[in-house]
Amino acid sequence: MSKLIKPTDSELEILNILWAKGPSTVREVHEVLEQSKDAGYTTTLKLMQIMHEKKLLDRDTANKTHIYKAAVSQKQTQGQIIQRMIDAAFNGSTTQLVMQALGNHNASKEELEQIRQYLEKMEGKKDE
Amino acid sequence: MSKLIKPTDSELEILNILWAKGPSTVREVHEVLEQSKDAGYTTTLKLMQIMHEKKLLDRDTANKTHIYKAAVSQKQTQGQIIQRMIDAAFNGSTTQLVMQALGNHNASKEELEQIRQYLEKMEGKKDE
DNA sequence: AGTCTTCTACGAATTGTTTCGTAAACAAAC
DNA sequence: GTTTGTTTACGAAACAATTCGTAGAAGACT
Numbered sequence: 007m008s009k010l011i012k013p014t015d016s017e018l019e020i021l022n023i024l025w026a027k028g029p030s031t032v033r034e035v036h037e038v039l040e041q042s043k044d045a046g047y048t049t050t051l052k053l054m055q056i057m058h059e060k061k062l063l064d065r066d067t068a069n070k071t072h073i074y075k076a077a078v079s080q081k082q083t084q085g086q087i088i089q090r091m092i093d094a095a096f097n098g099s100t101t102q103l104v105m106q107a108l109g110n111h112n113a114s115k116e117e118l119e120q121i122r123q124y125l126e127k128m129e130g131k132k133d134e
Numbered sequence: 135m136s137k138l139i140k141p142t143d144s145e146l147e148i149l150n151i152l153w154a155k156g157p158s159t160v161r162e163v164h165e166v167l168e169q170s171k172d173a174g175y176t177t178t179l180k181l182m183q184i185m186h187e188k189k190l191l192d193r194d195t196a197n198k199t200h201i202y203k204a205a206v207s208q209k210q211t212q213g214q215i216i217q218r219m220i221d222a223a224f225n226g227s228t229t230q231l232v233m234q235a236l237g238n239h240n241a242s243k244e245e246l247e248q249i250r251q252y253l254e255k256m257e258g259k260k261d262e
Numbered sequence: 263a264g265t266c267t268t269c270t271a272c273g274a275a276t277t278g279t280t281t282c283g284t285a286a287a288c289a290a291a292c
Numbered sequence: 293g294t295t296t297g298t299t300t301a302c303g304a305a306a307c308a309a310t311t312c313g314t315a316g317a318a319g320a321c322t
Contacts, residue, residue, distance in 0.1 A: 047269090051269080052271090091215065100236070100238075106213060106216055109252075110217065122253050124233055125246055128246055174283095176283080179300070181279090184280095198300085199299065200299085200300080
């Protein structure tokens with residue numbers, strides 16, 4: 007049984023920062039956040055405290071300035087978000103999602119090639 | 135400029151029903167909804183009224199029993215949902231999303247083949 | 263020690279979503 | 293025409309997410 011991870015959009019922004027930077031203080035996270043959105047410091051603090059309550063973040067309170075880090079893996083979180091979206095908006099069809107994503111986005115030749123190779127690797131696995 | 139479509143999860147459930155069934159009454163939608171969740175009739179009604187205010191649904195009030203239909207296309211809605219998710223959870227990389235989706239889900243050989251063909255068609259287009 | 267800054271904690275206001283009770287309009291059935 | 297059932301409209305309650313002001317603790321600076 008694996009835990010249900012359902013971050014809100016704001017929470018996901020914070021998780022992204024922590025995944026990229028590793029363990030950080032509220033101030034460090036806030037400084038990154040400030041670049042893209044307009045929010046006060048205590049707003050970021052409160053959000054991260056709530057995320058800690060929800061077990062999305064771990065924190066080290068040994069020092070006055072607490073250190074937070076993601077308590078959920080990027081991969082697992084992405085997996086669950088995708089799955090929910092496939093169920094909610096794509097009638098459960100991964101294929102539909104993938105095609106929509108590719109068709110929508112005007113991927114570069116390099117990207118398409120990368121995906122094609124990945125696909126072949128997977129098809130190969132099926133033959134074993 | 136195309137309109138921003140941001141349905142909540144509940145709203146998306148209703149959109150899915152209307153996309154599948156076409157124009158329907160509140161009761162018809164509610165009866166489908168009831169199968170998967172537990173909500174009163176007036177809850178469904180209110181949701182659909184709000185969706186009409188938000189221009190997610192059109193309605194025909196010629197008769198006492200109103201007829202609702204989706205005012206946004208499935209394709210456009212799916213496209214926007216995917217794009218938001220790519221930006222919010224996949225660092226803007228469609229490739230990352232596609233690989234995660236494929237890797238996660240254990241797609242069947244047929245599905246993989248279908249996607250591979252789609253890919254080739256796209257790569258072909260790039261050469262024109 | 264006293265001042266200044268930084269940080270956490272708390273609580274409240276705001277906003278948005280979801281839920282449903284109740285009433286009024288309307289139609290159908292008796 | 294009065295009862296019964298279905299529908300819409302309205303309003304309010306319950307809940308969750310977001311925002312931020314304020315207070316107090318902790319440390320740094322002189």
